[in-house]
Amino acid sequence: MTLEHLPWHRPAAYDDRPCVRDERTELTYRTFAERVDAAAEHFAAQGVRRGSVVAVMLPNRVELLVAIMAAWRLGAAATPVNPTFTATEAEHQIRDSGAVLVIDGDSVADLPTTPTGTLPPAETRSGDLALLVYTSGSTGRPKGVMLDHGNVDAMIAGMGEAIGVGADDHCLLVLPLFHVNAICVSWLTPMSAGAQLSVLQRFHPVAFLQAIERLRPSYFSAVPTIYSHLVALSAEVIPxxxxxxxxxCGAAPAPPELFAAVEERFGFPLVEGYGLSEGTCASTCNPVDGLRKPGTVGPALPGQLVAIMSPDGTLVPHGERGEVVVKGANVMRGYLNRPEATAETLGDGWLHTGDVGILDEDGYLRIVDRIKDMIIRGGENIYPKEIENVLHSSPDVLEAAVVGSPDPVYGEVVVAFVSARPGHAVDVDALIAHCRGELTKIKVPVALHVLDALPKNPVGKIDKPALRARLAGA
Structure with missing residues (x-):
């Protein structure tokens, strides 16, 4: 384990190299390290110690990176919180993680920028908890994925080797930094190589292309929705x-036609990868230099083993479908305070992804279905149970089911079906307003249908395939 992404382990030769910039700030590796030490001193004065957790609830900006790294400087962990969360959503993550300090838009102004030199030497260990990344599951309550520094280091090493990142590279970061994709692929991987990073706060198609022209990055990572917006621009836009x-391209399935359209219009290769937070971001990726197979998410990254498992727990040969399972030093240590969920996901020594896939004779993975009901909207994972819980909290709702409806831009959008309690009537507008008060905007249903009764399967469970078919027919 090298941990070369940590400022206190970086080679001295990096000192004056450009490190990171946003719209307001530009730092070299030396000045970034100074900012980290200064923030760590501030955190220590606020009671942050080895083993603590710091919640970072900021939009994409340099201070977000500084805050995460400052927590690591003290041997603490960071939990990045979506800054668009409602108070209910944020409170759950902050409380569940046990965070002793929250860095948000109000407190970030208090971060000092010049260290006083009072910190003892850093003692970062492979087994120290680095990140608590929250992801929802079948219970509907987000769970904390525990990633230690060994997990992060393995992810950086495998990804860096797969895509060939070197000191001359420059990554343009556009994905939100509460995602492990942005943290590992766009930030820490180039940082471990002495490369540079430019951080965009948000995505807008024209502004993004203007940033490419101005900043001259060598690579970036995005989701299918971003690429759809880019290829949809007027032909007069020639960046x-x-x-x-x-x-x-990752985080959600994308059709091969989108990859072809991007490469034809913009002239650079687009490689698709696959993974999940429990695997510290990515487990497969089509090669940048080598055979890229449209319709697949590529072979396993260096250091990982990807296989297909049948329901009886045996591994199946190439060409047969089953659940995608993963092994490697990148696999999480477990879910925070969720031993049963951890055992279900990791109990047999494999990371069970919940996705159905096929490996071809070359080891390239094709994702063919999802075991779980997860909705992927523009690369954001949305779990229906969380939304159903909010719908069920209405006294007028008897039953609720949430499914994904196909959408040409976002891939899928959230649609809800409810039935009313006897003697009650569902006010659709009021129920949608209730959702807006409890859920992030992307989780709020774009449509809500009131049925006399929701369809059931033979064992009495709500028949979600029938609801999806109903939407497809409509």
């Missing part, structure tokens, strides 16, 4: 993207 040697 200079010659600096980009490749781009990565």
């Amino acid at each position: 200079d993207t010659s600096s980009v040697r490749f781009a990565i």
Whole structure:
């Protein structure tokens, strides 16, 4: 384990190299390290110690990176919180994680920028908890994925080798930094190589292309929705993207036609990868230099084993479908305070992804279905149970079911079906307003249908396939 992404382990030769910038700030590796030490001193004065957790609830900006790294400087962990969360959503993560300090838009102004030199030497260990990344599950309550520094280091090493990141690279970060994808692929991987990073706070198609022309990045990572917006721009928009040697697409399935359209219009290869937070981001990726197979998410990253498992727990040969399972040093240590969920996901020594896939004779993975009911909207994972819990909290609702409806831009959007309690009537507008008060905007149903009764399967469970079919027919 090298941990070369940590400022206190970086080679001295990096000192004056450009490290990270956003719209307001530009730092070298030396000045970034100074900012980290200064923030760590501030955190220590606020009671942060080895083993503590710091919640970082900021939009994409340099201070977010500084805050995460400052927690690590003290041997603490960071839990990145979506800054668009409602108070209910944020409170759950902050309380569940046991965070002793929250860095948000109000407190970030208090972060000092010049260290006083009072910190003892850093003692970062492979087994120290680094990140608590929250992801929802079948219970509907987000769970804390525990990633230690060994997990993060393995992810950086495998991804860096797979995509060939070096000191001359420059990543343009556009994905939200509460996602492990942005943290590992766009930030820590180039940082471990002495490369540079430019951080965008939000995505807008024209502004994004202007940033490429101005900043001249060599790569970036995004989700299918972003690429859909880019190829949908008027033919009159002809940006200079010659600096980009490749781009990565992940977080949601994308049709091969989208990859072809991106490469034809912008002139750089687009490689698709696959993974999940429990695997510290990615487990497969089509190669930047080598055979790329449209319709697949590529072979296993270096250091990982990806296999297909049948329901009886045996591994199946190439060409047969089953659940995608993963092994490697990147696999999480477990879910925070969720031993049963941890055992269900990791109990046999494999990370069970809940996705159905097929490996071809070359080891390239094709995702063919999802075991779970997860909805992927523009690369954001949305779990229906969380939304159903909010719908069920209405005294007028008897039953509720949430499914994904196909959408040409976002891939899927959230649609809800409810039935009313006897003697009650469902006010659709009021119920949607209730959802807006409890849920992030992307989780609020775009449509809500009131049925006399929700369809059931033979064992009495709500028949979600029938609801999806109903939407497809409509």
